[in-house]
């Protein structure tokens with residue numbers, strides 16, 4: 186019996202989806218971040234092995250006959266160079282042999298799995314706004330292009346991280362009177378049990394504060410902007426326009442992208458109507474023939490489809 190496991194390793198969480206030979210979903214497992222640039226290699230690999238343990242235990246519990254054979258596709262945020270891909274492939278291959286499990290693994294990227302999840306194919310344009318951000322394009326002939334995706338220090342425009350950082354800076358500017366009062370201040374003080382917003386300083390400058398801790402604050406801009414808060418709307422719209430600029434640059438790189446399907450993926454597109462709409466308007470104004478789609482299925486499901494359909 187052959188089973189297909191798709192893994193979407195994000196900056197905040199990792200999701201695994203298990204499909205049977207008929208591409209029916211058997212299980213969905215979630216765990217912590219497996220992005221080595223967000224949590225470090227040791228933690229990322231330990232988390233990946235824990236997710237493999239749980240996925241394989243679920244698969245074995247559901248297969249009554251002979252032990253299943255696995256094909257595993259991993260779409261990992263932050264794993265983009267050949268060296269990084271080899272390291273993850275070797276780690277998973279060694280894991281399978283150590284556990285005496287029959288199977289093979291290959292690493293794709295978080296863009297290809299998200300495109301496959303919605304379009305059922307790997308060509309098209311994808312904008313991801315999750316903890317990080319990237320715009321990715323693949324032509325029908327398999328040529329690949331990307332804009333952004335350089336991580337939180339070098340890029341990540343329009344990401345949860347950047348919106349989170351802008352949110353933190355905006356509430357401090359509002360406290361100083363540089364910006365007008367904003368509902369984000371109350372949302373943060375209430376959620377964190379602060380008496381005053383200045384307590385943020387003690388939290389943010391603690392050692393060990395990570396990219397995803399900053400990205401967490403994006404939710405306050407998203408919530409306040411939904412009620413029309415001026416400062417929050419500016420934060421959200423500015424980031425949507427920055428990511429739209431990346432998308433327009435990417436689309437300009439190849440004629441086939443000018444009338445392509447564009448998939449909008451990641452929690453920021455999902456949870457912020459303002460972000461989603463601002464992005465769509467800006468990009469459609471430049472390329473009116475594009476077809477925009479909100480992501481239909483999870484990227485982990487797309488990874489599992491790739492595991493089923495692509496030979497490593």
Ligand SMILES: Nc1ncnc2c1ncn2[C@@H]1O[C@H](COP(=O)(O)OP(=O)(O)OP(=O)(O)O)[C@@H](O)[C@H]1O
Nearest residue numbers: 195196197198262315316317345400403404451452
């Ligand atoms: N309910 C919510 N409301 C508003 N924002 C949210 C919500 N849930 C998550 N977010 C935002 O989305 C970010 C995570 O997005 P997502 O789950 O798409 O990323 P990820 O897959 O972990 O990361 P990536 O793919 O970028 O490495 C959080 O950091 C937060 O900023």
